[in-house]
Amino acid sequence: MSGNNVIGEAAIRAGCRFYAGYPITPQNELTEYMAEHMRTAEGGVFLQSESEIAAINMIAGASATGVRVMTSSSSPGISLKQEGISSMAACELPGIIVNIMRGGPGLGNIRPSQGDYFQATRGGGHGDYRTIVIAPDTCQELADLTMDAFDLADKYRTPVMILADGMMGQMMEPVIFKKPKPRQYPEKFMLRGAGTGKSKFIRGLLLDPIDSEAHNWKLARKYQVISENETLFEEHRVDDAELVIVAYGTAARIAKGAIKRLRSQGMNIGLFRPITLWPFPEAKLRTLSAKVKNFLVFEMSTGQMLEDVRLALQGYANIDFHGRPGGSVPTPSELANVVARIYNKKDL
Amino acid sequence: MLVKTIFSGFGGQGVLMMGISLANSAMNKGYHVTYLPAYGAEMRGGTANCTVAVSDEEIASPIASEPGCLVVMNSPSLLTFQNKVSEGGTIFINSSIIDMRPNRNDVKTICVPCTDMAQELGNTRVANIIMMGAFIRELNVVSPEIYLKSLESIMGSRKKALAEINRKAFAAGFDYIKD
Known part of the structure; x- marks a missing residue:
């Protein structure tokens, strides 16, 4: 399977049930795969959005309801998603963002490149936040680590980026899919209508600097735990x-x-x-x-x-x-x- | 064992299909394989090429610095890639539309008039499969049975009608080398 298709299949097997994306080379095969296979996944939703910005905000919304979510794009499209990624980090929403990097800066070209390292590892959007960034080097690793990425995103309630490039996306190698772990995500973080209970609230706007500073330090402590426990090499x-x-x-x-x-x-x-x-x-x-x-x-x-x-x-x-x-x-x-x-x- | 091959030609000649079918059949035989395509944004025309690596051990790089084999379906591809082929390597040429020959004498050259042969079979689109017949016969990486079975499974049920002509095309290329 091609790397793009491997990511799609691994995501669906890991329980991803909401995907929104907008076409861009060299990641189109992934969007195409999700269009075809989300239909047959129970409860699966595929949405070709009107823009990359819409896609990231759609997955943020779906994530808030407690669904496993993913979006994908390539370099220029990932730049457009940064506001949404920052917002997901602030709201502590789990989700997977796939960047199949191409040549840049600007529109650049559609050949493989690794020019988005700074953007990916430094947060990319505004504010004091981090995203976990995973960079596989074989199709097998794409399969395994895409599944693990969903677990990591849930565990730390944070967006996780899969960072690959046009070659990883279009290259084909044989792959064996492992069995995904059952999902453990507390219901208290899901917005599904309060009913008769207490209403829940997820937000990234904290106008009082005292609240905002406390929230920033809370995130910082989380990133500290991640950096102590989740390195792979x-x-x-x-x-x-x-x-x-x-x-x-x-x-x-x-x-x-x-x-x-x-x-x-x-x-x-x-x-x-x-x-x-x-x-x-x-x-x-x-x-x-x-x-x-x-x-x-x-x-x-x-x-x-x-x-x-x-x-x-x-x-x-x-x-x-x-x-x-x-x-x-x-x-x-x-x-x-x-x-x-x-x-x-x-x-x- | 490590065989790296570059397939190259115009977009629409089935160049990527040649690579995919080789990669799939070698995978079905139990080898490690990588398939790496490179093509323009055009649906037809433009250029297309792909690199396939087949090995009995893990493949380090899917990119070929010096491929052992080169299969060219048009003239620009021969010019682009002939000097990348390793010493003692093999170059397969679609001699129906390529008049040039490699400018090297340290490689083996195999000319297959696969476009003409495909015309004789009544469908120029199977020129690539004729070339694959010659390729498999010469390289012997997988058996014709495994190759044809893999090809059919890639083509899928939609193209069952093509299976018959593909089998004929493959046999024509295979026998062309034998003779």
Whole structure:
């Protein structure tokens, strides 16, 4: 299945019953999949909205009623959704936002890119908030982590972003779907009509700064718990590595191809792959820098995750960078040449 | 074992279908596979290509720096990709509409006049399947039985009528290499 279809199928299996979206390449297959398959999912609603802004606000509303919700788009469309994402974070509404990144800035192009790292990991919209950001690198991981994303969103009552790119979205790989966990979401957070009971209220507008500050600190404590407990990463052949590439998503796949090639030439290269981009697995990366002193950050951007790697390593290791922004997808041999040059220059 | 192949041609020639059918049949045989398409915004015309990797172990990168095989259905594709093919690799050429030949002598070239052959079968749209017959015969990654069964399941019930001509087309390409 293609990555886009995998996300759709995983979402439906995880119990997503409300999807709203607006077409944009290269994520169209996901919207198309939901249009076809939400009909047959019991209680499923598919809505092609009039705009990306409408879609994010529709899922916010549906989420408030206690339904599992998802929307998806690609870079320019995700920019439009930011006000709604900020609002969902403020109102503590769980929901999944899928960004199948393409070349930017502006309308850019429809080729795979990783230029939305800052937007995704820094919140993107206004105000003091964070979104959990998950960046899979295989179709199998897309399946597993999309399901997990719904559980995380419920657990912390917060929007979660799946950050992939045009290549992840359109690439096909075989996939086995795991059994989703039964949902545990307290009814007290669902707005379903008060009936004879006490009315419930969900809002993001807190005009009194005392209330607002308290709410901000409450959110901050939640983000603290998330960053302590929910980091995911993969270490690939780092045990004897003299140089470690740091890359995520598609770039990590290219890196794995390059590493295979470089290892066969006798160079000890490994890969550190953050799977959650926020929270960034900085503690683990710092631990790794105790034995590895040379890192190469590789991104399909001009260097965004690079800043998080610098913050994590705090000057304790050398950091080089190789980037291809704007929709260019480098080959494994290109990256291998860059790595070999650095490796030989440093006489590793 | 790792075989990476780039299929390339005009949009509408069934180039992506060639890749999808290979990827599916190799998956059904139990191999690891990746399929990576790249195409323009046009429905027909424009260019389309895809990269398929088939391996008996996990596939690191779905992108091919130096594919072992290249299947080209039109001239621009040959010009674009011929120098990416690894030394000792194989280039399949739709010789009905490509007059050029590769400018390298370190690769094996297989010419299949698949558009003409498809015309003889009465449907030019099966040129891609004729080429797949030749490809499967030469590369031997999956058996013809597995390939044809996978192809039918991808085509789905809507296109049952095409199954027969596809089978004929595949056999024509397969036998073309045998002779």
